[in-house]
Amino acid sequence: MPSQPSPPPVLDVPADLVAPVFDRRRAWLVTALIVTFMIINFADKSVLGLAADPIMDELGISHSAYGLISSSYSILFSLSGLVVGFFSARVSSRVLLFVMCLVWGLAQLPVLIVTAVPALVVGRVLLGAAEGPATPMSMHALYKWFPVGRRGLPSALQISGAALGTLIAAPVVTWLITQFGWRSAFAALAVTSLVWSVVWWFVGRDGPYDQPAVRVPAKIGRSVRVPAETERLVREPAETEGSVRVPYRRLLLSGTVIGSVTSAFGASWAMALSQAWLPSYLKNELAMSPGTAAAVLSAVSALSFVLLLSLSPVVDRLTRRGVSLRLSGGVPQGVAVACAGVAMAVFPFVGPMPLRLALIAVAFAVHSIAFPLHYMTAAAVVPDSQRGALFGIVAATGTLPGLLAPSLTGRLLDTAPSAGAGYTQSFALAAVVMITCGAVAVCCIRPARDAARLGALRDRPEPVSPDPVR
Numbered sequence: 375m376p377s378q379p380s381p382p383p384v385l386d387v388p389a390d391l392v393a394p395v396f397d398r399r400r401a402w403l404v405t406a407l408i409v410t411f412m413i414i415n416f417a418d419k420s421v422l423g424l425a426a427d428p429i430m431d432e433l434g435i436s437h438s439a440y441g442l443i444s445s446s447y448s449i450l451f452s453l454s455g456l457v458v459g460f461f462s463a464r465v466s467s468r469v470l471l472f473v474m475c476l477v478w479g480l481a482q483l484p485v486l487i488v489t490a491v492p493a494l495v496v497g498r499v500l501l502g503a504a505e506g507p508a509t510p511m512s513m514h515a516l517y518k519w520f521p522v523g524r525r526g527l528p529s530a531l532q533i534s535g536a537a538l539g540t541l542i543a544a545p546v547v548t549w550l551i552t553q554f555g556w557r558s559a560f561a562a563l564a565v566t567s568l569v570w571s572v573v574w575w576f577v578g579r580d581g582p583y584d585q586p587a588v589r590v591p592a593k594i595g596r597s598v599r600v601p602a603e604t605e606r607l608v609r610e611p612a613e614t615e616g617s618v619r620v621p622y623r624r625l626l627l628s629g630t631v632i633g634s635v636t637s638a639f640g641a642s643w644a645m646a647l648s649q650a651w652l653p654s655y656l657k658n659e660l661a662m663s664p665g666t667a668a669a670v671l672s673a674v675s676a677l678s679f680v681l682l683l684s685l686s687p688v689v690d691r692l693t694r695r696g697v698s699l700r701l702s703g704g705v706p707q708g709v710a711v712a713c714a715g716v717a718m719a720v721f722p723f724v725g726p727m728p729l730r731l732a733l734i735a736v737a738f739a740v741h742s743i744a745f746p747l748h749y750m751t752a753a754a755v756v757p758d759s760q761r762g763a764l765f766g767i768v769a770a771t772g773t774l775p776g777l778l779a780p781s782l783t784g785r786l787l788d789t790a791p792s793a794g795a796g797y798t799q800s801f802a803l804a805a806v807v808m809i810t811c812g813a814v815a816v817c818c819i820r821p822a823r824d825a826a827r828l829g830a831l832r833d834r835p836e837p838v839s840p841d842p843v844r
Contacts, residue, residue: 401519401581405528407574408512411471412535414570415508416649417543418478418501418563419447422494423649424547424668425556427657432556433491437793441784444650446495447502448777452770454506459766463759467515468578470507472571477504479567482560489557497560502776509533510765513749517761518581526690529746530682537678537742540648544671548664583758620757620828625764628828630755633704633818634748635771640711640811641741641748643775643804644718648674648738650780655797660727670731677739685743689750703751704819707744712812714741719805722798737801741808744815754821755828779804 422429422444430440458470481501484493509532516528550559625631648671656667685706692702714737721733749765756764783800790796 395582396521396524397519397582400579401528404519404578404581405516405531407570407578408471408516409531409535409538410570411475411508411512411574412532413539413542414475414478414563414566415505416535416537416539417547418482418505418567419649420540420543421547421559421563422447422498423651423653424544425551425559426650426654428551428556429494432489433494435491436784437787437796438781438784439491441650441781441787443491443494443498444780444784445777447498448646448774449499450503451506451776452774454503455510455766456770457766458507459510459763459769462511462514462762462766467511467518467580468574470511471515471578472575474504474508474511475567475574476571477501479564479571482564482567485560486557486564506769507766509745510749510769511762514762514765515580517753518583520581521583524690525750526693526746527683527687529750530685530687533742533746534679534682537675537682537739539675541672541675541679544653544668544675545665548668552664619760622760622763622767624828625756625760626767628755628824629818630704630821630824631752631764631768633708633815634752635768636811636818637707637711637744637815638748638768639771639775640715640808640815641707641744643779643807643811644714644738644741646776646779647783647800647804651783651797651800652734652738659794659797660730670734674735674739677735678742681740681743682746685747689747699751699754699821700819703747704821705816707747707751708812708815708817708819710743710812711741711815712809714738715805715808715812718801718808722801748815751819751821755824775807 426440429435430437435443462470478501481497481504484497484500487493513529513532516532517525520528547559547562550562653667653671656662656670657664662670689702689706693699717733717736717740721730721737724730724733748768752764752768753761779800782803783796786799786803787793787796790799
């Protein structure tokens, strides 16, 4: 292969499979839009927690009632992620993301029209239904623009939208709530969602990496001219599986998928606590002003952002050098969730405030690296044509803590001898869940082994079955 990309080499490649050319500019433009999409997504999630105290005061509701309102967000969250995942092979990612973000904006409106608990619940249920598929489908859309070996950094950026969403939303939303009342924050997010939808509709596109590799036509009187980047890809195995399918029960019972789901479950428990109750804990138990609490939340998000951007490129580099994905992606995600769980168990008992805040940052930030890594490890054992559906299943099961953690914490706060004791019990429960999930992930995630086992299935003809979910 020539060392210079220009002039392009002339190759005789009759009937060869040619993978798509990597369009760097378009790929990174789509990445920027998806990162913005995720920033809006997590700002939407965070607004209720940031406005918790004024909402509870104005509507006169208890901790348990607020916890149920917060958990109502997750009633349809997992189910919608699962359902939309199966549609992702038939519906363009451009359409899916456009509709999702449009509904986000509409979901903020009920509480602006009627200020009551039912309006809050309706808005949160609708928002959860529309945001359930957001992370897996935007990750699926991102994977369409990047080949294997280039996905670590864009995956980290996509997940870092969560950190950026909180980093940006905490001070901005807190300022809006303080200056203009908590309804103004909901109105601002509605407008932002609608604006993004319009931009995405005109700029967003589906990438080429979810399509089977195309065949170069046989030479007809002259050689086929192929760019240097494509020449490199021609000499690599095609990464798509075409029409090959693996039964979903086999995928879901593989150790790698189980471990990936488990690590996401533990990380999501910490994230749900962070969004629903951490702002209130900082203000009421640590006696912080709204501005100081917002600054702490931003600092925690900044740590998540740094960790995500630092780790995932390293994973990409290790993958290209031949290091097993178990060591580069499986072990780190399990260890991260477990370490965050240890910090979660310890920080309520630490006296010095600087050390307590440092442990809070570890507990609510370090787990975040599990999110891009669990998608990477799960994707390693699934054909590309089934990746969107599997991502939907992984997200549906891995994000169930959003339904459980806020309401359980509200119940503990109302039944414990004091709010401080309730928070301590809640953090201890989270620690047990996270440490257990981290250990399971380390033990179970073995992508090379599971891919080999599922590959053996792919070599055999798949029997015809009336079951549509296979």
